[in-house]
Amino acid sequence: MKYETKVLTTKYQKPDAYGALSMPVYLTAAFEFPSAKAMNDAFCGRSMDPSYARIANPTTTYLEERVRQITGAVSVTALNTGMAAIAYALTAVSGAGLNIVASKHLFGNSVSLLRDTLGTLGVEVRFADFTHLKEVEALIDDKTTALFFEVITNPQLFVADIKALSEIAHAKGVPLIADTTVVPFSAFRAVDFGVDIEVVSSTKYISGGGTGLGGLLIDYGKFDWSQSPSPALQGRTKRVGKKLAFTARVKTELVTNLGALMTPQVAYMETLGLDTLDIRFHRQAETTLWLAKQCQALPEIKRVNYTGLEENPFYELSKAQFGPLPGAVFTIDLASKEAAWAFIDRLQIIRRATNLFDRKSLAIHPASTIFGLFTPEQCAEMSVPDTTIRLSIGLEDGEDLLEDIKQSLK
Numbered sequence: 001m002k003y004e005t006k007v008l009t010t011k012y013q014k015p016d017a018y019g020a021l022s023m024p025v026y027l028t029a030a031f032e033f034p035s036a037k038a039m040n041d042a043f044c045g046r047s048m049d050p051s052y053a054r055i056a057n058p059t060t061t062y063l064e065e066r067v068r069q070i071t072g073a074v075s076v077t078a079l080n081t082g083m084a085a086i087a088y089a090l091t092a093v094s095g096a097g098l099n100i101v102a103s104k105h106l107f108g109n110s111v112s113l114l115r116d117t118l119g120t121l122g123v124e125v126r127f128a129d130f131t132h133l134k135e136v137e138a139l140i141d142d143k144t145t146a147l148f149f150e151v152i153t154n155p156q157l158f159v160a161d162i163k164a165l166s167e168i169a170h171a172k173g174v175p176l177i178a179d180t181t182v183v184p185f186s187a188f189r190a191v192d193f194g195v196d197i198e199v200v201s202s203t204k205y206i207s208g209g210g211t212g213l214g215g216l217l218i219d220y221g222k223f224d225w226s227q228s229p230s231p232a233l234q235g236r237t238k239r240v241g242k243k244l245a246f247t248a249r250v251k252t253e254l255v256t257n258l259g260a261l262m263t264p265q266v267a268y269m270e271t272l273g274l275d276t277l278d279i280r281f282h283r284q285a286e287t288t289l290w291l292a293k294q295c296q297a298l299p300e301i302k303r304v305n306y307t308g309l310e311e312n313p314f315y316e317l318s319k320a321q322f323g324p325l326p327g328a329v330f331t332i333d334l335a336s337k338e339a340a341w342a343f344i345d346r347l348q349i350i351r352r353a354t355n356l357f358d359r360k361s362l363a364i365h366p367a368s369t370i371f372g373l374f375t376p377e378q379c380a381e382m383s384v385p386d387t388t389i390r391l392s393i394g395l396e397d398g399e400d401l402l403e404d405i406k407q408s409l410k
């Protein structure tokens with residue numbers, strides 16, 4: 001079955017008592033059992049029945065199962081935010097005295113998670129430019145627990161060679177963890193490029209319109225965790241086997257102890273989002289490519305950055321990995337910061353807001369907002385100039401959006 005069919009045909013774990021065609025939302029903290037033995041089995045992992053909603057609830061399990069079937073993963077964990085999914089992934093692999101080699105072009109909160117939060121717990125982070133493979137390779141040693149990067153960086157829109165990165169990682173016995181938020185899994189199969197663990201902010205494309213926050217942690221079950229320097233994963237390997245150690249740590253330790261499992265309300269909305277993900281993505285990405293091309297002809301715009309444009313330095317690599325429509329976000333550069341702010345102030349249709357892949361088009365000035373607390377030197381090091389405006393393109397008519405851009409430039 002193709003993606004579009006598969007996503008609409010995933011069965012519930014158990015038939016609904018009323019045959020509801022839409023997944024019921026199980027708003028309950030606890031579950032009742034017919035006997036002490038059944039309780040014992042559920043609490044000790046010998047049955048699949050949920051014991052308590054911090055650990056599993058049927059609506060969230062259904063979303064996880066749908067994502068598992070369409071991605072071909074061995075396990076999916078749905079969490080309350082994209083940051084929770086990233087925090088779980090990096091916590092599951094690392095530990096005090098070990099290190100993570102990460103891209104220096106990351107979502108701002110991922111940088112501070114690594115540097116500040118995991119840093120104070122004794123995890124060392126080594127930042128590299130992931131478009132320079134030698135730089136990445138040189139930082140890996142026998143205490144390296146993972147490589148972590150974004151498939152298209154935001155807002156720079158840099159693209160790394162994912163297959164080559166995975167070969168470097170696997171040759172050294174290290175898993176590759178990718179944040180794939182910018183290209184949905186209906187368009188990009190991370191596992192085909194050697195990604196071991198995929199993290200996604202489902203707040204973006206999957207929620208289907210910025211209706212709530214969510215994150216997905218996807219394990220393809222390919223990596224041999226007996227190679228990891230983490231004592232926790234070594235221990236798990238002995239109990240559950242080499243391929244399931246990561247998932248076992250996430251599902252039986254982190255979900256229980258860190259407590260950020262996706263709520264059933266959000267899981268319900270995200271299953272609705274999944275239904276229409278592919279069609280929304282195509283429409284939004286087609287408008288993005290068309291608009292980016294139109295913007296190239298406007299003299300006030302000094303630079304248009306979208307990896308789907310043939311002039312883009314990452315065009316070939318982007319096309320080989322993500323196809324002809326690499327996401328629904330592009331950036332433009334104007335002559336100065338003042339020009340960028342004035343442009344944003346004059347927008348009539350495109351909203352002044354952060355977030356990506358809402359159904360509405362959104363504009364933001366990254367240097368003064370998402371990166372507003374970094375120094376100008378740090379922004380320069382991360383390639384975030386103050387002349388850049390990021391545009392996330394929604395479902396509006398493309399001509400209307402172009403008119404809005406033109407009138408705002410005047």
Ligand SMILES: *Cc1c(COP(=O)(O)O)cnc(C)c1O
Nearest residue numbers: 081082083107181201203213214
């Ligand atoms: C938004 C975003 C996140 C964080 O996701 P939340 O759901 O807001 O926690 C992480 N990575 C990328 C690339 C993002 O765009």
